[in-house]
Amino acid sequence: MGNFLAGRVVAVTGAGRGIGRAVALAAAAEGASVVVNDYGVSVAGADPTSEIADTVVKEIEQAGGTAVAVADDISTMAGGRRVVDTALAAYGRLDGVVCVAGILRERMLFNMSEQEWDPVIATHLKGTFTVFRAASAVMRAQRGGTLIGFTSGNHQGSVSQANYSAAKGGIISLVRSAALGLHKYGVSANAVAPVARTRMSAGVPMELAEIGEPEDVAALVVYLLSERAREEGITGQVYTVAGPRIAVWAQPRELRAAYAEGGWTPERIAAVLPRTVGTDPMPLLERVAEMGRAARAGERPNT
Ligand SMILES: NC(=O)c1ccc[n+]([C@@H]2O[C@H](COP(=O)([O-])OP(=O)(O)OC[C@H]3O[C@@H](n4cnc5c(N)ncnc54)[C@H](O)[C@@H]3O)[C@@H](O)[C@H]2O)c1
Numbered sequence: 001m002g003n004f005l006a007g008r009v010v011a012v013t014g015a016g017r018g019i020g021r022a023v024a025l026a027a028a029a030e031g032a033s034v035v036v037n038d039y040g041v042s043v044a045g046a047d048p049t050s051e052i053a054d055t056v057v058k059e060i061e062q063a064g065g066t067a068v069a070v071a072d073d074i075s076t077m078a079g080g081r082r083v084v085d086t087a088l089a090a091y092g093r094l095d096g097v098v099c100v101a102g103i104l105r106e107r108m109l110f111n112m113s114e115q116e117w118d119p120v121i122a123t124h125l126k127g128t129f130t131v132f133r134a135a136s137a138v139m140r141a142q143r144g145g146t147l148i149g150f151t152s153g154n155h156q157g158s159v160s161q162a163n164y165s166a167a168k169g170g171i172i173s174l175v176r177s178a179a180l181g182l183h184k185y186g187v188s189a190n191a192v193a194p195v196a197r198t199r200m201s202a203g204v205p206m207e208l209a210e211i212g213e214p215e216d217v218a219a220l221v222v223y224l225l226s227e228r229a230r231e232e233g234i235t236g237q238v239y240t241v242a243g244p245r246i247a248v249w250a251q252p253r254e255l256r257a258a259y260a261e262g263g264w265t266p267e268r269i270a271a272v273l274p275r276t277v278g279t280d281p282m283p284l285l286e287r288v289a290e291m292g293r294a295a296r297a298g299e300r301p302n303t
């Protein structure tokens with residue numbers, strides 16, 4: 001066991017499988033007491049079972065660590081609250097929350113139903129809010145803590161997962177808002193965009209050029225939860241981790257501006273905008289075109 005998180009209390013949602021499980025195991029191995037939350041559902045969010053969270057608690061205990069299970073659905077306010085209340089009841093404090101829980105319901109936008117949109121937004125975006133909401137009140141009062149959201153490279157856009165992409169973009173804005181609003185209370189908020197072999201990534205219909213294991217993601221999360229990251233003042237950041245590679249994303253910012261004397265008209269905009277303000281080409285558009293070409297040629301597209 002290491003001691004990166006000695007004496008800390010950390011709650012992890014979606015901790016029964018994949019990346020969340022690796023985060024829970026790594027946090028416990030580094031000395032944290034861990035709340036293991038998992039609703040125990042399929043990739044699409046169906047058939048809940050409490051066994052998934054219980055199994056990870058047993059694994060942690062067998063390795064000499066400390067953990068407690070919460071099998072609630074974090075897309076509800078009561079579920080998010082229970083994750084936080086369980087940490088307080090079992091361990092008396094809460095130093096970090098890691099919102100990993102997620103589901104997929106893939107469909108092209110023009111065919112997507114409300115039943116495909118709502119649960120994906122509810123699990124990822126609202127499910128991060130419910131836990132951040134309850135945890136941030138505790139962390140504000142104790143003057144410190146770490147909030148970690150899980151996003152995806154897909155926040156840039158997605159051909160067939162507009163629901164997932166929108167939720168992941170929302171999580172980044174939620175994390176930045178938490179970083180801004182809680183900075184003065186000593187609370188940090190960051191987002192992680194992982195690329196790791198799990199049941200969820202197994203369904204991706206392309207060869208991922210850079211992919212790692214859930215343990216690679218867990219190492220970054222443990223660092224972000226630790227005093228070492230707090231000392232560096234890391235907050236409001238989005239990090240990709242894909243096997244051996246860690247990258248930081250740029251903050252959104254305006255590129256170019258133009259001003260109109262006397263105000264804009266459509267005609268003035270048509271004359272000025274293309275040559276001065278211009279556009280910022282979308283890297284994914286080119287990649288999608290290349291993937292379409294590869295698919296038509298019968299190749300397995302590479303990203
Ligand atoms: N695996 C990747 O390469 C990858 C890439 C980008 C983003 N992500 C994100 O990382 C996170 C983890 O993904 P994973 O690949 O480990 O997936 P996974 O399917 O292996 O695990 C997700 C876990 O979340 C749980 N869960 C789902 N809905 C829940 C709810 N309402 N309440 C509580 N728990 C719930 C599931 O039961 C499951 O155990 C997700 O947010 C995912 O979007 C993963």
